[in-house]
Amino acid sequence: MSAHVLVIRDSRQAVAYVTGELDIATAPRIRQALLDAVHRHEQVIIDLDRLDFCDCAGLSALITAQKTARAHSTALTIRNIPPQLARLLRCIPHTLPIELPPRNALPARGFPVVGSG
Template sequence: MGPDPREATRNALLAAVTTHQHVAVDFSGLTFCDCAGLGALLSAARAARASGADLHLRAVPRALARLLRLSHTGGVFTIE
């Protein structure tokens, strides 16, 4: 069994926001996002805030925008 892609995504986001001052995540290829994906994004947002980094979401598809709206978490992110 290979590595869990959800854990790999979470780790990559956390590494990006703790290593770089400005991070933009492009979601143009995203086809699905569930609560695990939202949790990874929220963890990255918390880590970015703690390290003083900027986290931006780009090309947010309608489904993710809806998830952010329904969970009242859209305001946590800068959406381009």
């Protein structure tokens, strides 16, 4: 399986929806898409709701995006962390900017509707 990133942008913010498997095979492409968003926007949100798998190379891509965001004064947030990745993050020291869902929130499991008819 592969990973994909759909970036929805406006003039100040980008939301990057990462789907599939973020691993050694897909991490370089996803990393570049995230870095492009960080370089072009004041705020970047990385949404992992549809991420099925993330290995250490994928985690490295997220950390690289975070470090680049800090260097460019871009606000970066990671939201909708899948359980597998949340377990990994509990095992390692990190400073990834994770947005915690509200206590009673249901997972989104989808993409926003962009425009209508």
